[in-house]
Amino acid sequence: MLKIENLHASIDGKSILNGLTLEIPAGEIHAVMGPNGSGKSTLSYVLAGREGYEVTEGSVTFGDIDLLAMEPEERAVAGVFLAFQAPVELPGVGNANFLRTALNAVRRAKGEAEIDAIQFLKLARARMKVLNMPDDMLKRPVNVGFSGGEKKRNEMLQMALLSPKLALLDETDSGLDIDALKLVSDTVNSLRGPDFSALVITHYQRLLNHIVPDRVHVLSAGRIIKSGGPELAQELEASGYGAIQAAAA
Amino acid sequence: MTAVSSTGPAAFLGRHEGLRGRLPGAALPWVEALRDRSAAAFRAQGFPTRRVEAWKYTDLAVVNASVFGEPLTGVDDALALPAATNPRAVFIDGRFRADLSTLDGLAYAVENLATALPQLESRLGALVRPEEQALAALNGMLFEDGLVVTVPDGVEAGVLELVSYATESERAPAFHPRHLVRLGANASLTLVETAAGPATARYMHNPVFEIEVAEGGRMNHGRLQQEGRDAFFLSTVYARVQEGGTYDNFTLNAGSRLARNEIHVALCGPKAECHMNGVQLLADGQHADTTTALDHAAPNCSSRQTYKTVLSGKSRGVFQGKILVRQIAQKTDGYQMNQALLLSPDAEIDSKPQLEIYADDVKCSHGATVGELDAEQIFFLRSRGIPLEQAKAILVEAFLTEAVEAVADEAIRDALSGAVTGWWQRQGIQGGIEVA
Ligand SMILES: Nc1ncnc2c1ncn2[C@@H]1O[C@H](COP(=O)(O)OP(=O)(O)OP(=O)(O)O)[C@@H](O)[C@H]1O
Numbered sequence: 001m002l003k004i005e006n007l008h009a010s011i012d013g014k015s016i017l018n019g020l021t022l023e024i025p026a027g028e029i030h031a032v033m034g035p036n037g038s039g040k041s042t043l044s045y046v047l048a049g050r051e052g053y054e055v056t057e058g059s060v061t062f063g064d065i066d067l068l069a070m071e072p073e074e075r076a077v078a079g080v081f082l083a084f085q086a087p088v089e090l091p092g093v094g095n096a097n098f099l100r101t102a103l104n105a106v107r108r109a110k111g112e113a114e115i116d117a118i119q120f121l122k123l124a125r126a127r128m129k130v131l132n133m134p135d136d137m138l139k140r141p142v143n144v145g146f147s148g149g150e151k152k153r154n155e156m157l158q159m160a161l162l163s164p165k166l167a168l169l170d171e172t173d174s175g176l177d178i179d180a181l182k183l184v185s186d187t188v189n190s191l192r193g194p195d196f197s198a199l200v201i202t203h204y205q206r207l208l209n210h211i212v213p214d215r216v217h218v219l220s221a222g223r224i225i226k227s228g229g230p231e232l233a234q235e236l237e238a239s240g241y242g243a244i245q246a247a248a249a
Numbered sequence: 250m251t252a253v254s255s256t257g258p259a260a261f262l263g264r265h266e267g268l269r270g271r272l273p274g275a276a277l278p279w280v281e282a283l284r285d286r287s288a289a290a291f292r293a294q295g296f297p298t299r300r301v302e303a304w305k306y307t308d309l310a311v312v313n314a315s316v317f318g319e320p321l322t323g324v325d326d327a328l329a330l331p332a333a334t335n336p337r338a339v340f341i342d343g344r345f346r347a348d349l350s351t352l353d354g355l356a357y358a359v360e361n362l363a364t365a366l367p368q369l370e371s372r373l374g375a376l377v378r379p380e381e382q383a384l385a386a387l388n389g390m391l392f393e394d395g396l397v398v399t400v401p402d403g404v405e406a407g408v409l410e411l412v413s414y415a416t417e418s419e420r421a422p423a424f425h426p427r428h429l430v431r432l433g434a435n436a437s438l439t440l441v442e443t444a445a446g447p448a449t450a451r452y453m454h455n456p457v458f459e460i461e462v463a464e465g466g467r468m469n470h471g472r473l474q475q476e477g478r479d480a481f482f483l484s485t486v487y488a489r490v491q492e493g494g495t496y497d498n499f500t501l502n503a504g505s506r507l508a509r510n511e512i513h514v515a516l517c518g519p520k521a522e523c524h525m526n527g528v529q530l531l532a533d534g535q536h537a538d539t540t541t542a543l544d545h546a547a548p549n550c551s552s553r554q555t556y557k558t559v560l561s562g563k564s565r566g567v568f569q570g571k572i573l574v575r576q577i578a579q580k581t582d583g584y585q586m587n588q589a590l591l592l593s594p595d596a597e598i599d600s601k602p603q604l605e606i607y608a609d610d611v612k613c614s615h616g617a618t619v620g621e622l623d624a625e626q627i628f629f630l631r632s633r634g635i636p637l638e639q640a641k642a643i644l645v646e647a648f649l650t651e652a653v654e655a656v657a658d659e660a661i662r663d664a665l666s667g668a669v670t671g672w673w674q675r676q677g678i679q680g681g682i683e684v685a
């Protein structure tokens with residue numbers, strides 16, 4: 001599904017990703033862990049197509065398409081979804097209107113029928129129920145005044161509505177209370193299937209008890225320095241990054 | 250014989266001399282006196298240059314250098330106006346057209362100024378000081394017609410539309426309508442004004458409004474300025490509000506090559522209120538100026554102003570807002586916000602707030618911001634599948650939301666949303682937010 005080979009990327013002349021190689025087969029969920037500043041968010045931004053990053057070497061293919069050649073909206077239409085580490089606030093843009101606009105933009109681009117306002121509300125309310133989000137969050141401006149956990153849930157609502165093929169979850173668990181962590185995990189797990197892959201960036205093993213990954217990778221200084229099964233996360237939780245970084249050096 | 254200048258103040262003064270005896274009210278000495286006083290004031294001021302403080306950012310040199318003609322009389326072209334859903338008064342090139350207007354069965358009086366003139370001695374010019382505003386002086390010298398609305402005490406008049414349209418004319422007409430509105434005690438009126446004209450016609454529309462709101466009266470004044478792109482729109486509004494009355498003004502400045510939207514409001518009785526909001530949407534080559542002057546002349550009054558300007562291409566926007574709080578006006582609550590969004594590096598905005606406060610127990614604040622579209626927000630929208638142009642449109646709409654939502658009157662809000670969408674489409678931008 002996703003194949004990243006020898007990816008080098010820099011921003012403002014500073015090299016952040018330094019030869020990153022990672023492959024996520026269709027239907028698998030991979031976790032990426034790593035110290036602050038190691039390049040995890042950068043990786044997710046480069047994959048989603050944010051401007052400002054210069055890819056100096058390497059390639060990213062999604063299915064059989066060259067992801068790096070596409071505009072961000074084209075990637076979204078192709079099925080890439082980024083749940084932001086720090087979700088963006090849009091004052092003056094109603095959440096429901098935003099969600100419907102996004103959903104229909106993707107549907108239109110795929111040649112599918114647009115969803116009318118009534119259908120949309122039904123769909124959104126059903127998804128919100130699963131995430132235990134109150135209805136009034138549809139009326140409020142996108143993420144404005146939302147608590148940290150509410151913003152993360154709103155990201156998951158977007159993901160559930162757009163049903164992507166590849167979800168990039170950048171620390172979606174941080175800021176969530178214990179119950180919300182469970183609800184968010186349920187939403188991710190509900191999308192699981194042969195056509196859904198995810199790259200789950202997290203600092204905590206706890207999330208991975210709920211979303212059990214097929215593989216765990218350790219990112220350090222812009223490269224994957226170790227990969228393993230779910231037990232690798234437990235190992236990290238117990239002993240930190242030091243030993244692995246030392247071994248890789 | 251001296252040659253008559255074809256441009257500038259001399260041309261207009263010459264026109265006044267030439268038409269003396271033929272302009273409406275020529276037989277009425279008080280009208281003659283008003284025109285003469287206005288002419289003297291205009292002769293003294295001419296078209297203000299940028300050395301005049303109030304005109305620091307708006308240059309009328311291009312107006313001064315243009316040749317204007319008289320509007321044609323007896324133009325009879327059928328105008329494709331949409332069917333009227335509300336009572337409507339239509340003016341073509343500044344002249345009332347009964348045949349195009351629908352004003353039957355109203356519970357209040359709507360007349361045209363040229364006809365009603367003999368009865369207007371106490372009203373016409375009551376709020377205007379031509380010595381202080383050159384364009385109002387020009388208007389006072391050459392006005393021919395206008396709308397006269399009189400709403401009796403306690404009458405809720407509902408919506409009245411004022412449509413002003415310019416015709417395609419080789420003559421580059423200049424017209425100077427004078428509109429008078431008077432609301433009795435506890436009366437109310439929503440006036441929705443549309444000013445428009447052919448896309449390419451050169452003309453000058455120089456209206457002056459005199460609006461009086463008595464005790465407890467409520468006036469909503471919505472204005473959609475969508476003049477043709479080669480037009481000059483020079484508008485001055487004077488409003489006076491008595492105790493417990495409200496004057497609300499919303500102006501959309503979207504058309505014309507050069508627009509001046511000048512509004513003077515005097516809050517003359519306790520607990521009077523004024524809300525002034527506006528949106529300026531400017532494309533390449535346009536200049537729009539909103540200048541407000543709020544006179545807090547009584548205690549316990551409040552005023553709110555929110556103006557938003559969106560600038561693209563090589564356009565220029567101006568906002569000047571003066572709040573005067575007189576010594577008697579204790580417990581004044583005044584607020585003014587002015588924000589601009591620059592969509593192009595060639596656009597320019599000038600902003601001059603001015604507070605003049607002589608009372609000690611007042612709450613007055615103002616603010617101004619200038620910004621560009623936020624790259625992070627654009628990326629966020631695009632990452633959700635929304636194309637770049639649509640993402641921009643959504644963010645501009647969001648920027649305007651605050652000013653639009655502050656409009657209490659539904660009829661005005663709807664007209665405005667339609668006009669904003671239309672503006673986008675003319676910029677070649679399709680589709681903003683979808684409503685769920
Ligand atoms: N515009 C920029 N200019 C210079 N350095 C930058 C810029 N943007 C990001 N960086 C740096 O890139 C590095 C990687 O940042 P990134 O956000 O990808 O880290 P992360 O692994 O997601 O960290 P965290 O766990 O704290 O979220 C950091 O050192 C950061 O300071």
Ligand SMILES: [Mg+2]
Pocket residue numbers: 040041042085170
């Ligand atoms: Mg990060």
